[in-house]
Amino acid sequence: MTYRQRDWGFSRQRYWGTPIPIVYCEKCDPERKGLPVPLEQLPVRLPEIDTQEVLTGKGEPPLAKVASFVNTTCPKCGGPARRETETMDTFVDSCWYFARYLSPHFDTAPFDPKEAQRWLPVDVYVGGPEHGTMHLLYFRFWTRIMKLLGLSPVDEPVKRLITQGIVNGADGRKMSKRFGNGVAPNIIVQKYGADTARTYVLFAGPPERDFDWSPDQVEGVARFLKRVWALGATHQASVADVTYDGPYEGKALETRRAAHKCLKRVSEAIERLSFNTAVAGIMECVNALYAVGTPETQAEKAAMAEAMRLLARILTPFAPHIADELAEAYGAKAVTVSEAWPEFDPALVVDDVIPYAVQVNGKLRAEVRVAADASEADVRAAAEAEEKVKSALEGKTLRKFVFVPKRLVNFVVG
Numbered sequence: 401m402t403y404r405q406r407d408w409g410f411s412r413q414r415y416w417g418t419p420i421p422i423v424y425c426e427k428c429d430p431e432r433k434g435l436p437v438p439l440e441q442l443p444v445r446l447p448e449i450d451t452q453e454v455l456t457g458k459g460e461p462p463l464a465k466v467a468s469f470v471n472t473t474c475p476k477c478g479g480p481a482r483r484e485t486e487t488m489d490t491f492v493d494s495c496w497y498f499a500r501y502l503s504p505h506f507d508t509a510p511f512d513p514k515e516a517q518r519w520l521p522v523d524v525y526v527g528g529p530e531h532g533t534m535h536l537l538y539f540r541f542w543t544r545i546m547k548l549l550g551l552s553p554v555d556e557p558v559k560r561l562i563t564q565g566i567v568n569g570a571d572g573r574k575m576s577k578r579f580g581n582g583v584a585p586n587i588i589v590q591k592y593g594a595d596t597a598r599t600y601v602l603f604a605g606p607p608e609r610d611f612d613w614s615p616d617q618v619e620g621v622a623r624f625l626k627r628v629w630a631l632g633a634t635h636q637a638s639v640a641d642v643t644y645d646g647p648y649e650g651k652a653l654e655t656r657r658a659a660h661k662c663l664k665r666v667s668e669a670i671e672r673l674s675f676n677t678a679v680a681g682i683m684e685c686v687n688a689l690y691a692v693g694t695p696e697t698q699a700e701k702a703a704m705a706e707a708m709r710l711l712a713r714i715l716t717p718f719a720p721h722i723a724d725e726l727a728e729a730y731g732a733k734a735v736t737v738s739e740a741w742p743e744f745d746p747a748l749v750v751d752d753v754i755p756y757a758v759q760v761n762g763k764l765r766a767e768v769r770v771a772a773d774a775s776e777a778d779v780r781a782a783a784e785a786e787e788k789v790k791s792a793l794e795g796k797t798l799r800k801f802v803f804v805p806k807r808l809v810n811f812v813v814g
């Protein structure tokens with residue numbers, strides 16, 4: 401009522417739909433209000449027939465012609481009865497299929513409430529603007545009913561709605577047979593492969609925005625994936641099997657930092673569903689790895705191998721075929737898509753490190769280097785960990801702790 405929900409014409413004169421579990425008995429139900437099919441007789445299934453034989457095009461329900469379906473017995477008196485012959489609107493199914501997916505083999509209820517407790521609500525719903533006025537309202541209404549029935553724990557079916565944009569033809573008009581401006585996916589796949597097709601679509605812009613199909617950009621994405629492949633091929637023989645335990649400095653550290661920063665950026669972009677910036681992040685990483693040049697020391701080789709394995713992993717959602725080949729070439733055991741998502745090393749992604757002077761009673765005792773956005777507590781912990789500061793504080797009572805952001809800390813002791 402609050403959301404101006406409209407009445408919902410629930411039944412359709414179609415064969416393909418969920419049967420409505422209602423029967424009519426002239427004796428027990430002369431007003432034809434309908435009697436519910438008893439629980440133990442559910443579900444009512446569609447008869448397996450040649451649908452062509454019952455499709456009349458005349459608007460009467462096709463099931464009405466199937467005597468074996470229509471004729472049944474009354475659940476009350478056991479006498480002859482007729483089944484409802486219309487079927488449910490398919491919106492009925494789209495109101496709750498997501499919950500059924502949680503336990504498709506559960507046969508004593510629509511779905512297992514334990515699984516619903518664990519998984520619902522759905523994280524993201526991707527739909528077109530045409531869903532806004534009807535389906536989304538029914539879908540939310542149905543979710544409330546499931547909660548009232550004790551089946552599901554949630555009030556709302558999804559956390560986030562994404563209304564996807566439209567892909568226009570290269571001429572800026574909506575792709576349509578009428579304009580002949582469509583692009584068949586199989587043509588792109590034949591020419592460039594599925595990796596290019598997928599990466600291009602994800603790179604073209606935020607999912608909510610419309611975009612114009614651009615053959616030049618498809619070409620550009622294909623070139624980028626070739627660059628990834630060439631980078632992998634260039635270093636594979638000399639770095640893929642290198643093992644190294646020592647410290648990383650200079651070029652080796654730079655390589656690791658580029659890879660981990662990219663991993664962080666791509667991971668965060670994916671969480672935001674900002675796939676175009678994720679792809680842009682991968683492109684930047686590839687440029688950075690080209691820029692470091694040929695790895696020479698063991699450390700540099702090990703860093704490059706690690707970077708290539710990370711690159712393969714983050715490429716998986718966009719270009720899974722190349723990613724898989726690349727991962728295998730660099731010794732990854734599992735198929736990349738089945739591996740856990742990697743975690744970046746926080747120490748390698750700190751952009752700005754700034755020095756803090758650490759004073760004890762105004763006298764300089766040490767200098768600590770921390771992330772530019774480190775909190776007061778972080779800076780204090782770093783300062784207290786310094787040996788010279790520790791010994792200066794030993795046995796003294798702290799009177800005051802002075803924190804000057806981005807400059808210094810001072811322990812006032814007595």
Ligand SMILES: [Zn+2]
Pocket residue numbers: 425426427428429474475476477478479481
């Ligand atoms: Zn009856």
